[in-house]
Amino acid sequence: MNDRSEKIVMLPQGELRVPNFPVIPHIVGDGCGPDIWEASRPVIDAAVQSAYGAERRIIWRELLAGQKAYDTRGAWLPEETMATIRECLVGIKGPLTTPVGGGIRSLNVALRQGLDLYCCVRPVRYFDGIVSPVKHPEKVDMVIFRENTEDIYAGIEFSAESAEARDFYMWLQKKHPERATKIRFPYSSGFGIKPVSREGTERLVRAAILYALQNNRPSVTLVHKGNIMKFTEGSFRDWGYELARREFGASPIGNGPWLRFPCGLVIKDCICDAFLQEILLHPADHSVVATLNLNGDYCSDALAAQVGGIGISPGANINYVTGHAIFEATHGTAPALAGKDVANPSSFLLSAAMMLRYIGWDPAAGALEEALAKTIASGQVTADLAEQRSGATTLGTRAFGKAIISHLPA
Ligand code: NAD
Numbered sequence: 001m002n003d004r005s006e007k008i009v010m011l012p013q014g015e016l017r018v019p020n021f022p023v024i025p026h027i028v029g030d031g032c033g034p035d036i037w038e039a040s041r042p043v044i045d046a047a048v049q050s051a052y053g054a055e056r057r058i059i060w061r062e063l064l065a066g067q068k069a070y071d072t073r074g075a076w077l078p079e080e081t082m083a084t085i086r087e088c089l090v091g092i093k094g095p096l097t098t099p100v101g102g103g104i105r106s107l108n109v110a111l112r113q114g115l116d117l118y119c120c121v122r123p124v125r126y127f128d129g130i131v132s133p134v135k136h137p138e139k140v141d142m143v144i145f146r147e148n149t150e151d152i153y154a155g156i157e158f159s160a161e162s163a164e165a166r167d168f169y170m171w172l173q174k175k176h177p178e179r180a181t182k183i184r185f186p187y188s189s190g191f192g193i194k195p196v197s198r199e200g201t202e203r204l205v206r207a208a209i210l211y212a213l214q215n216n217r218p219s220v221t222l223v224h225k226g227n228i229m230k231f232t233e234g235s236f237r238d239w240g241y242e243l244a245r246r247e248f249g250a251s252p253i254g255n256g257p258w259l260r261f262p263c264g265l266v267i268k269d270c271i272c273d274a275f276l277q278e279i280l281l282h283p284a285d286h287s288v289v290a291t292l293n294l295n296g297d298y299c300s301d302a303l304a305a306q307v308g309g310i311g312i313s314p315g316a317n318i319n320y321v322t323g324h325a326i327f328e329a330t331h332g333t334a335p336a337l338a339g340k341d342v343a344n345p346s347s348f349l350l351s352a353a354m355m356l357r358y359i360g361w362d363p364a365a366g367a368l369e370e371a372l373a374k375t376i377a378s379g380q381v382t383a384d385l386a387e388q389r390s391g392a393t394t395l396g397t398r399a400f401g402k403a404i405i406s407h408l409p410a
Helices: 033-052 067-073 079-088 107-114 163-175 198-214 230-248 272-281 293-306 346-358 362-377 397-406
Strands: 023-027 059-062 090-093 119-125 141-147 156-158 191-193 219-224 266-271 288-291 314-318 325-329
Touching: 023 079, 033 346, 033 362, 033 397, 079 090, 079 107, 090 346, 107 325, 119 198, 119 293, 119 346, 141 198, 141 293, 156 163, 163 191, 198 219, 198 230, 198 288, 219 230, 219 272, 219 293, 230 266, 266 272, 272 293, 288 293, 314 346, 325 346, 346 362, 362 397
Parallel strands: 023 059, 023 090, 090 325, 141 288, 219 266, 219 288
Antiparallel strands: 119 141, 119 314, 156 191, 314 325
């Protein structure tokens, strides 16, 4: 390890202190993960060098997780991996195989829960040269803040005809008989419980607002289904607006409920089904989106598809209070592509650019994004993108990485 390396730390005032040679843990990932890592690491290092010369450099530290960890350590997510990420704060990962029949339901969920990474952040923008199913994909430029710890994902479910489901129904009948009568087929119903809290909502909406303010975004849209789920999704909306008034001095526009911040930022809301129409019909009206876990899942895939970027969209899971953040390729392990030097590393690279921004290395992030955009626009792309457009040159994973480096500023 470079003897000038240091760890990133969270200062008491809530800011990251990032040394010039920060130790950043990375998980290579399973399946196509190694192909992607091998091609991406030189690109990330070159982007940092192009922005800062020899002054700054990432000191990568490999951590084990997934199949590789299971094969060598007998654990899908070794404690050492969690401990190192906890200590180093910021990390990046490739795709991980979901263990079948193991004790862990999903490694991604385990990482999110273990570090309380309450924001799933997904920027969605169009890259010139990507084939999209809509006429004006360039009008999409949104950043989705999806709540990551609550909602139906909390995993409180009782399967139909189980003793638990029967117990739950009996309790409901006893305590709230008027509600129990609303269940049409009680004895063959499964049940799911959806917790949505004020604290969980506030920390997510606060992060979305701060992001919008720091990045001069024009609006934050709270996306919910509060017309039906009044005390969960409806409260999400109300708590979001309350927070904007209380902590940021936002005031009503006309009769409300939309609010305007002193700097001009607008906070508004939209019911989720209408939002799915909005993103097709008026995408330019939405900029930062704050939403609940399940809505966020639907909306981020729909938006990524709209810009043709479902396979190349980046993502991050962040706790803005502790500073913990894991940046990740959003696709799976693509086992059929593993070891063939054909996988597209763009999702991982754009996640790396998000990570560089998160640690305040914006010039390096911008250089990486611009070089990737230029490479795609030039028609030199990996097979998944080449097959969608005529006249493109198909490059292998590593060659695509080299092409991106050739587009970095000298
Ligand atoms: P997948 O994303 O691996 O594959 C879906 C399709 O997309 C396949 O045709 C694949 O070839 C293609 N694809 C994916 N990544 C690509 C890339 N970088 N370049 C070119 N083409 C790419 O999804 P899956 O097949 O449902 O899942 C495979 C495994 O990955 C499972 O074990 C699943 O649990 C896991 N998974 C992990 C993550 C993660 O770690 N974030 C996410 C989703 C799935």
